[in-house]
Amino acid sequence: MPDAASTDPVLAPMRWIGSSLRPVDTCSVAGEKVLAADSWLVVDGRILAIDAHRTRFLTAVGSTSTVSSPSSATPSPAETESFWDAALASIPRDGTWFPRVDLVETGGRPELRFLLRPAPERTRSIVVATHRGRDPRTVPSVKGPDLGAMLRLRSEAQKKGAGEAVIVSPEGYLVEGAYSALAWWRGDVLCFPADDLARVDSVTARILETLARALGVETIREHVTANEIDGLEVWAMSALQGFRIVTSWVGGPSTAELPGRLDLWRRRAESLRRPLPAA
Numbered sequence: 001m002p003d004a005a006s007t008d009p010v011l012a013p014m015r016w017i018g019s020s021l022r023p024v025d026t027c028s029v030a031g032e033k034v035l036a037a038d039s040w041l042v043v044d045g046r047i048l049a050i051d052a053h054r055t056r057f058l059t060a061v062g063s064t065s066t067v068s069s070p071s072s073a074t075p076s077p078a079e080t081e082s083f084w085d086a087a088l089a090s091i092p093r094d095g096t097w098f099p100r101v102d103l104v105e106t107g108g109r110p111e112l113r114f115l116l117r118p119a120p121e122r123t124r125s126i127v128v129a130t131h132r133g134r135d136p137r138t139v140p141s142v143k144g145p146d147l148g149a150m151l152r153l154r155s156e157a158q159k160k161g162a163g164e165a166v167i168v169s170p171e172g173y174l175v176e177g178a179y180s181a182l183a184w185w186r187g188d189v190l191c192f193p194a195d196d197l198a199r200v201d202s203v204t205a206r207i208l209e210t211l212a213r214a215l216g217v218e219t220i221r222e223h224v225t226a227n228e229i230d231g232l233e234v235w236a237m238s239a240l241q242g243f244r245i246v247t248s249w250v251g252g253p254s255t256a257e258l259p260g261r262l263d264l265w266r267r268r269a270e271s272l273r274r275p276l277p278a279a
Contacts, residue, residue, distance in 0.1 A: 012024070013113055013114070013115045014090070014113065014114045014115070015111055015112070015113050016075075016079075016082075016083040016086070016111070016112035016113070016114070019082060020086065021083075021086050021087070021090060021114055024113065032104055032105065032106040033104065033105050033145070034102055034103070034104050034144045034145060034147055034148075035060075035061075035064040035102075035103045035104060035105055035110065035144055035145060036057060036060035036061050036063075036064055036102065036103040036142060036143070036144040036145075037057075037060075037100060037101065037102045037103075037143050037144035037147060038053050038056060038057040038060070038100070038101050038143060038144075039098055039099060039100040039101070039239060039240070040053050040098070040099065040203075040239045041096070041097075041098055041119060041239055041240050041242075042091055042096070042097040042098070042099065042119075042276065043096050043273065044093065044094050044095065044096075045091075045092075045093030045094065045275055045276050046273040046274060046275055046276070047273060047274065047276055048203075048204075048207060048239075048269065048270075048272055048273050048274075049203050049206070049207055049272070050088075050274070050276065050277075052203045052206060052207075053203055053239070054084055056143070056201055056203065057080075057084065057101055058077060058080055058081065058084070060103070060142050060143065060144060061074065061075060061080050061103050061112075062074070062077065062080075063142065064103060064110065073109075073110070074110055075103070075110060075112055079112075080103075080112065083101075083112045083114070084101065085277075086114075087099065087101055087114040088276055088277055088279075089277075089279040090114065090116060090279075091116060091276060091279075092116075093275075093276065093279065095118070096118070096119040097116060097117065097118060097119055098117045098118070098119040098120065098240055099114065099115065099116050099117065100114070100115045100117060101113070101114050101115075102114075102115070102144065103144070119240065120240065122240065122241055122242075123241065123244065124244055124245065124262065124263075124266070125244055125245045125246075125247045126163045126164050126180075126236050126241075126244045126245070126246055126247070127161065127162045127163050127164070127246070127247060127248045127249075127250065128157070128162050128163070128164045128165070128166050128177065128234075128236065128246050128248075128249050128250070128252070129157040129160045129161075129162035129164075129165060129166065129249070129250035129251065129252070130165075130166045130168060130226055130249075130250075130251065130252055131153050131156070131157070131165045131166060131167055131168070131178075135167055135169075135170075136149035136152070136153065137149065137150075137167070137198075140198040140199055140200070141198050141199065141200065141201070142200070143200045150165075150178040150179060151178075153165035153167070153178040154178045154179060157178070157250075160250045160251075161250055162248075162250045164177045164178060164179065164180055164236055165177060165178040166178075166182070166226070166249075166252075167199075168225070168226070169197055171223070171225075172225040172226075173193065173194070173197060173223045173224060173225060174193055174197075174224055174225070174226060174229070175193055175197045175198075175199050176193065176197075176199040176200065176202075177236050177238075179238055180202075180236040180237055180238045180241070180244075181199070181200075181202035181204060181205035181236070181237045181238070182234065182235070182236060182237075183205065183208060183234070183235045183237065184224075184229050184232045184233060184234045184235065185232060185233040185234075185235075185258070185261075186232060188217065188218070189217075189218045189219070189220060190208070190209070190212050190217055190218070190219045190220075191219070191220050191221070191222055191224075192205065192209070192219065192220070192221050192222075193221065193222075193223075193224075194221045194222055194223045195221055197223070202237060202238075203239060204237040204238055204239055204242065204243070205237050207269055207272065208235075208237060208243065208265070208269070211265070211268055211269065211272075226249065226252045226253050227252075227253055229253055230253035230254055231253070231254055231255075231256055232253075232255065232256060233245070233255065233256050233257055233258055233261070234246040234249070234255050235262070242266055242269055242270075243262060243265055243266050243269065244262075245257050245262045
C-alpha cells in the first residue's frame, strides 16, 4: 500500500463497508496482513482477461477461511462480487492505470480494499537473477500473502543488477519470478514450468498459452534448471508488463531472441484487450 500521508484522493485506498467503498483512515495498521490480492493493467478503459482476474481473486478470497482468524468471517461470494463490481466502476475510462484489490486481515477481521494507482513504467525487456536462498513463499498458489517476501527477493535481485528474481524448486527447477510468470521457446515450441511446481496461476501466462493453442503452436510443460535453457529465448510475464524478453540472466544461462517474435506476440495479446463493464 502507498504511504498513508498521500493526500491525492485518486490514490486514496478505499475499504468496502456495507455496500460502498469508503476511504481508509490509515494504510499502516500494526499486525495487518494481506490474505489475497489481484491487480491488472487498464489502458483507456480496456483490459485483458478481466473475467480471469475476477475468478482468481474470488477463489483466493474464498480460500482464506482456512488461514484467517477463526473468529473472523470471510466475505461471502456475493459480498466479494459486489465489491469487485464497485471497484471496476471506480476506474477511470481514460488514462493508464494499475488498480489493485485486496483482502486484508486488520484488527483480527478481514476487510476488502481497493486502490487505484497510475500504471508504473512499462518495458519490453528485463534482466533476471536466480534467488539462491530458501524459498520464502508460504502460500505459493495464492497471490497476496507473500507479496512482502517477493518484494524482498526483487530488492535482492536489484542489488545484483537485475530487475526480477527467479524462484527455483529445491531440485533447482524453474518455478516463477517474484512478480512474473516464466516461459521459454525451444525453436517453435512454447514451454512452461511443470504443473506440479506450485506457483500463482498467472493470468498473463494463460493468455499466452491460449493464444498459442489458437494459432496451432505446440506447448509443453517441463522440469528444467536454468542451465538447461542456456541459449534459449526466455520470457517473463505479468499483468502490468505483458510479455517481456529476458535479455540477461545474472550468473545464469545465456539468452537469445528471435527478431520480431516478441513484438508480434505482444501485438496479438493487445488485440484481445476489451472495454471494462459500463460504470
